[in-house]
Amino acid sequence: MNNEKLEKIIDSSRTDQKELIHILHDVQSEYGYIPPEAVTAISRRLKVSESEIFGVLTFYNAFSLTPKGEHVMTVCMGTACHVRGGPQIVEDIERKLDVKVGETTADNKFTLETVNCIGCCAIGPVVVVDEKYYSNITLNKIDPIINEYKEDKS
Ligand code: FES
Numbered sequence: 648m649n650n651e652k653l654e655k656i657i658d659s660s661r662t663d664q665k666e667l668i669h670i671l672h673d674v675q676s677e678y679g680y681i682p683p684e685a686v687t688a689i690s691r692r693l694k695v696s697e698s699e700i701f702g703v704l705t706f707y708n709a710f711s712l713t714p715k716g717e718h719v720m721t722v723c724m725g726t727a728c729h730v731r732g733g734p735q736i737v738e739d740i741e742r743k744l745d746v747k748v749g750e751t752t753a754d755n756k757f758t759l760e761t762v763n764c765i766g767c768c769a770i771g772p773v774v775v776v777d778e779k780y781y782s783n784i785t786l787n788k789i790d791p792i793i794n795e796y797k798e799d800k801s
Pocket residue numbers: 723724725726727728729763764765766767768769771772773
């Protein structure tokens with residue numbers, strides 16, 4: 648973990664406890680998760696107990712306490728996507744990536760997650776990779792999506 652970057656995020660101008668959520672968001676977007684060292688540093692800087700910070704982290708599921716893969720693949724399992732094949736899509740991706748929901752592939756390329764409705768039910772089933780939405784997903788669209796990111800050299 649780059650401590651210089653962390654120091655920049657929680658610099659001395661951000662000592663107000665109201666900054667907690669903003670700081671956590673910044674840490675998450677820099678590292679992809681909230682490392683334990685960051686919790687300790689934020690706790691000291693804002694004078695908030697670590698257990699309070701963990702309370703916030705577990706309350707908002709936008710935060711992750713474990714490192715994620717290079718790409719986060721999210722399958723919508725809300726009602727509309729569910730009835731149009733969401734569970735089969737999840738199973739297929741689990742098999743192809745050899746992970747279960749919540750896990751990261753051995754090469755660290757993908758983390759597989761599910762979500763309950765992302766507000767675009769009309770184009771479901773929906774899969775989101777990072778920020779990109781894929782609509783009307785059928786099983787034969789999954790390989791091309793995976794390959795798009797496998798070949799990505801980023
Ligand atoms: S149920 Fe999937 S977008 Fe609404």
